[in-house]
Amino acid sequence: MRENKKLKKFGSLLVASSLLAGVLAGCGNGDSSSSGGGSSSSGGGGSSDGDTIKIGANLELSGNVASYGSSIGLGAELAVKEINDNGGIDGKKIDLIKVDNKSENSEATAAALKLATQDKVVAMLAPATSGNTVATVQIANKNKIPIVTGSGTAPNITVNDNGSINEYAFRTCFIDPFQGIVAANFASNELKAKNVAIFADNASDYAKGLAKSFKETITKNGGKVVKEEAYVAKDTDFRTQLTNIKGEKPDFIFIPGYYEEVGLIVKQAREMGIDVPLMGADGWDSPTLVELAGAKALNNTYITNHYSAEDPDQKIQDFVKAFKAANNDKAPDAFNALGYDSIYYIADAIKRAGSTDGEAIKKALADTKDLSLVTGTFSVDENHNPIKTATVLEFEDGKQVFNSKVNP
Numbered sequence: 001m002r003e004n005k006k007l008k009k010f011g012s013l014l015v016a017s018s019l020l021a022g023v024l025a026g027c028g029n030g031d032s033s034s035s036g037g038g039s040s041s042s043g044g045g046g047s048s049d050g051d052t053i054k055i056g057a058n059l060e061l062s063g064n065v066a067s068y069g070s071s072i073g074l075g076a077e078l079a080v081k082e083i084n085d086n087g088g089i090d091g092k093k094i095d096l097i098k099v100d101n102k103s104e105n106s107e108a109t110a111a112a113l114k115l116a117t118q119d120k121v122v123a124m125l126a127p128a129t130s131g132n133t134v135a136t137v138q139i140a141n142k143n144k145i146p147i148v149t150g151s152g153t154a155p156n157i158t159v160n161d162n163g164s165i166n167e168y169a170f171r172t173c174f175i176d177p178f179q180g181i182v183a184a185n186f187a188s189n190e191l192k193a194k195n196v197a198i199f200a201d202n203a204s205d206y207a208k209g210l211a212k213s214f215k216e217t218i219t220k221n222g223g224k225v226v227k228e229e230a231y232v233a234k235d236t237d238f239r240t241q242l243t244n245i246k247g248e249k250p251d252f253i254f255i256p257g258y259y260e261e262v263g264l265i266v267k268q269a270r271e272m273g274i275d276v277p278l279m280g281a282d283g284w285d286s287p288t289l290v291e292l293a294g295a296k297a298l299n300n301t302y303i304t305n306h307y308s309a310e311d312p313d314q315k316i317q318d319f320v321k322a323f324k325a326a327n328n329d330k331a332p333d334a335f336n337a338l339g340y341d342s343i344y345y346i347a348d349a350i351k352r353a354g355s356t357d358g359e360a361i362k363k364a365l366a367d368t369k370d371l372s373l374v375t376g377t378f379s380v381d382e383n384h385n386p387i388k389t390a391t392v393l394e395f396e397d398g399k400q401v402f403n404s405k406v407n408p
Contacts, residue, residue: 052095053088053356055080055346056115056124058136058147063103064233065258067286068128068335072150073098075339076125078326083343089350094343101127105135112136116143122356123148123346126169128335129258130154130176130206133169140168144358146365148172148346150338151282153179154205158384168358170365170384172342172375176206179281179304180213182390182406183254186302188221190392190404191277193252195226197245199238199265201257202230210256210281218254226250231261238265242272251276258283263292270297282306285334285400295398302394306334307375308402319374334375341373 057076060069076096084093097119101108108127115121116139124140126133126149133152140147146168149157153176158169187193196218201207215225227248229241242265245253253269255262255278262284269278270293279302290298309320309331319340323332332340348371349364350356368380378386392403 051092053092053350054095054097054119054121056119056121057096057098058101058108058111058115058124058127059098060103060128060132061098061100064260065103065129067259067288068151071333071335072125072128072339074327075332075336076343078323079340079343083347089347094347097121101132103132105131108132108135109139112139116145121145122350122358123361125150125339125342126152128152130157131204133157134205137166137169141166144168146170146358146362148342148365150342151335153282154209156205165384168362170380172338172345172386173306174388174390175385176209177213178390180210181217182304182392183279183281184214184217184221186392187218187252187254187279188223191252193223195224195250196252196254197227197229197248197250198225199229199231199241199245199253199255201233201261203232204257206283207256211254214254233258233261235261236264238268239272242269242274246272246274253278255280256283259286259289259292263289266293266297266301275300277302279303282334290398298395298398302392302403304390305393306390307337308391308393308400310402315372316374337374341375344373345371
């Protein structure tokens with residue numbers, strides 16, 4: 001449902017001291033020599049090592065989507081610092097071990113294997129993208145080490161095509177179908193779109209999932225998909241597909257994909273005289289998008305996302321303040337916030353489990369109820385997905401501005 005525009009500019013992700021007081025009131029504040037984090041048992045996973053608890057971070061720190069992984073890493077680092085400064089988890093400090101998966105599936109698999117078998121982590125912050133996260137799921141299951149992705153939104157991360165649950169896979173973001181549904185309802189109800197086009201990355205599980213749920217919902221709403229076109233990652237010239245789309249005269253175009261290609265698509269679409277509303281999802285959320293597309297070209301475009309740095313909620317503003325202080329006054333984006341929240345989610349589960357045993361942590365993650373984080377308060381459903389809100393943001397002269405908020 002639509003909220004009052006007083007909430008103005010909504011465009012990043014953040015947390016607050018109230019979260020620190022809330023989640024980490026439960027994370028202990030004994031001294032670093034005290035025990036209580038537990039040790040690994042027959043349940044699998046790594047172990048606490050002396051006065052530390054090892055948590056892995058398998059992230060895209062270089063390559064095509066380095067902006068995402070790096071942002072998640074910065075948020076995670078802030079959360080680890082706050083937790084450690086407040087006594088750690090039952091007196092044990094978190095040791096965050098970061099590995100660069102280079103934005104590639106094979107490297108993500110290798111990184112997960114290293115973290116599991118060599119570094120002996122007790123849990124992992126999984127990759128930023130859906131494809132890279134899927135590449136690590138079987139390693140998590142086999143080694144009984146829980147993984148939590150902050151932004152991997154594909155349903156098959158947690159639930160296989162046959163309906164079985166990936167026991168050790170979790171997330172702090174909502175899933176692709178939800179974003180596609182939100183986008184379609186927004187197009188129908190707010191923009192009154194009737195004839196729409198879809199231009200998706202057909203090499204991406206993320207984009208294909210969004211396109212599928214958008215198409216199903218817009219059709220149910222009485223809309224018509226007049227054209228579907230595809231591209232693949234690393235393409236740079238989209239004029240042929242855009243010409244085909246323009247010829248069908250859509251009044252709205254849905255473009256699920258990542259910022260590197262989307263920035264160029266938006267730029268070329270506007271240059272070709274396509275001035276209808278364009279919309280995507282959280283894959284657009286990167287400062288690089290504005291650099292590639294240009295601020296003016298992004299006017300009349302929208303995205304679904306997880307949170308905004310300009311939300312007046314005190315918890316969020318405390319997070320923004322802390323993040324800026326640690327990052328040269330840079331406002332945190334949604335990936336920063338999701339990385340931050342993912343660490344707090346893992347830390348809260350370890351504390352409640354009273355153990356660093358993988359099976360115990362997995363159970364605690366699955367049993368999470370009403371956990372208050374920067375990107376919202378959530379409980380975990382039977383498919384290991386958080387039940388939380390989504391927001392719609394619009395671009396005005398290159399800035400993300402809050403438009404509306406949607407409950408699950």
